[in-house]
Amino acid sequence: MTRFSADWSRRAFLRGALATGALVLPGTGFLAGCATSGGGQEQTEGEKTADNPLGVPTDQPLEIYIFNGGFGDKYATDVHQPMYKERYPDATINHKAEVDIAGALQSRFVGGNPPDFVNDSGDGQIPLGQLVSDDQLYDLTDLYDAPSWDDPNKKVRDTLVPNAALSGTFGDKPYAMHMALTVFGLWYNKTLFDEKGWTPPKTWAEMTALCKEIKTAGIAPWAYQGVHARYMTWPLLTMAAKLGGQDVLKAIDNLEDGAWQHEAVKESANALAGLRSAGYYLAGTEGMDHIQSQNAWSEGKAAFIPCGSWLESEQKDVTPEGFEFAFTPEPLLSDDAAMPFETIYAAPGEPYIVPKQAKNPRGGLEYMRIMLSQEGAKGFTKETSSLTVVNGSAEGVDLPAGLTSAKTALDAAGDDVVSWMYQTWYAKMWNPGINAHIGDLLAGRTSVDEFTAACDGEAKKVRDDDSITKYTR
Template sequence: MSNHTDSPSELSRRSVLRRTAAVGLLATPAAGLLSACVGGGTEEPSTSATGTKSAENPLGVATETPVEVVIFDGGLGTKYATDVHIPSYKAKFPKSEVKYSSTQEVSTALQPRFASNTPPDMVNNAGSKLMDQGKLVEAGQVADLSDLFAAPSLDIAGKTVGETLIPGTIEQGTFNGKPYVLNYAYTVFGLWYSGKLFKDNGWTAPTTWADFTALLEKMKAKGITPYSYAGANAAYYQYLVILTTAAKIGGADVLKAIDNLEPNAWKNDAVKQAATLWGEIGAKYGNKAHLGLKHTEVQLQQNQYKVGFYPSGSWLENEQSKDTPAGFDYQVAAIPGATASDKLPATGLYAAAGEMYFVASKGGNVQGGKEYLRHMLSKAGAKGFTELTKSLTVVTGAAEGLTLSPGLTSANAALTAAGAANFSFRWDAWYKNLDDECRAATNELMFQGGTADKFCDRMQAAADKTEKKFSR
């Protein structure tokens, strides 16, 4: 993906940052506030129930102890939990009750429970009101998943759970050198559109920026909002698009520098060029009224053929299933190439393991929580998830033989076309304060007349502030 060669000092700094990124969140006086938010970080004897380890019970689950799981009710829905994973767990441990609940506001529902050290066993931490995962890890509230990944797969003979996963999955959920989070859904991000709308108008997905803006003009002429997203809670869709363009212009190391809080990483020429291009798109082809809308409201307008392109991940098709008209035919296009000298091809994609699941270290059934994840990571569990959510998982080959939906078929094709030119970043999970700032800066750029310089300066100031906390 890049021809850049790291010097020994760069490698050292980068490895330290990646290994201790979560520590950087807490090496400040504000860390004292953390215990009030998510519970103390002191080591305490575990009171979690355990059972006897065996070939049939490799994680030593207490087979008659209840396990509590909380699932985020968002784009993926909850049926994959209620109809696939919970029944799988119950079949294995029929005397164990699975206490299940769902929420659309994870932090609102669960922050008090973590503060009182009475958390559920397994949590799907997602949505616009997710908990700060880095702070949870550093506060000692998240269980190390090493034994889960070393355990045998539930239904893939001869392999450990870790060996069944797409390369990079475990690393994506690693903090301080240990795996604490399972990123389960393998998500393809890009520009989503209606295949029917394009077919009816004789349009094709653009691969160059000139083709992109020409198509947006054609949409505008037909009274369609050519490009939009929801400013109220979906700005991260758009900043992801901006940084995808930056990576295409300057190579994936542009994103690595941002991940590692390197000096002036946000002021890189590639980031400025990308912000300039997307700021122009917002000004010319967006809809300022969408600043105050939620994601489903703008997505509904797309289903009504009022919005042309919508930036999102491959959960979109499932999230809109109730409102999508027959024949709409969800499709996804890679972000078009920006310049003739881009370092990555136009087919390059932001594609990565996402949708965080973790086990609470102070839950009543820690090993049961890990066992629940083992069922999610079985081939049957992953296949059932894909069937119900129209989203891939990180379990290699689990979608083989399935009849895929139009959107997922398109995402698979885009992923194949990208080849090795797919990339991702992790700063948004490591540093929630930067995520919050970038959402606001993105809305300013896209909806409120902001400029590329303001965007880059604002984000660099926030990154510098985070780096100073980290380096103390």
């Protein structure tokens, strides 16, 4: 599952190009040479029919790469690929599961011979912005405008949660389909809280009061994934948006000068930094990776931990009996906040792409249409314990306690759902940029003012770099 983007730099891309004989045209970032071989946006279409609205070549092989991470690949082999084979029995599916997507596919992208469908996720994710800039991705507009798998009178885009297509859009075109709908917030053990009589706080004043009580009970109030401190950008920006409104996040995405030094961002950073000065973080958490910190939390050493809704699935093998995962939104920093307590950060994640030079790109689109069907989405949820971007796809599915809790919070939020795009549009600004700075803040190495100034500096680097394509919302 995607939680961060690897720094798949232009230098690394060039190394792969040299290894395969491909060239990058100076000053353009576009691949030349053998990268022009293979398929293309207007090529390899079959006859379009009611049962085949995307014009899939019915007997052409389909090559698929799935990231073999937290979600595994059974949802592909046991759900989506059988559906494809049933519709197109003459097509052969070549399935591969990989941990390092960039390592497996870099040379194939620059060589003009990529697979037809890629789950671009994990530590070795190829940054989407880089692929878009290098003109390597197939435009998914036809997918979203196609009749849905279940109802030919309804377009695919109309069967999805709001902004599902927008999450993979660069400029005015969608280039990535995000399948998983991740809900982000604070997690706690409901069994422990019920036993202690603790109630998840709705305001920061309630949070600090509860932290004092939790610490007195011999438990650290908070843990976080210190080596991957980016996890703490999620409560940071969510609480800032609750305090100052959605425009705080839009200014950050739009690289506006001073956006990171907005008072709402500073107030949120001050609250999180204050947990350290009060001794409310688990000792040593700043040096733990996500596995170590989450395991410590599961063992009852800490009460709260920030994470996405994949947490329950990720921890299932190490969580003790009787532990009940529960989700709560981040507290309000002020009584006069711009948005209500129920506001949460929820975003489509787990990106899937069709390379522009694929031999069977229409088959790749059709595979996505299958994934976005009710059967495909329900199967994804059952196999991965993740919500999806398909409306109603969790209905009738037996969800575990934590995911049920997260879905309840998502339903309660209604339209008060926030998200941001800078980490998708500008991978290096996000990681190591902002992520390194919040790590320094939470470890006490920098002040709030130094943190926000440093983050503004990262935005300025992107803003002033003419080689980086800019996007706005």
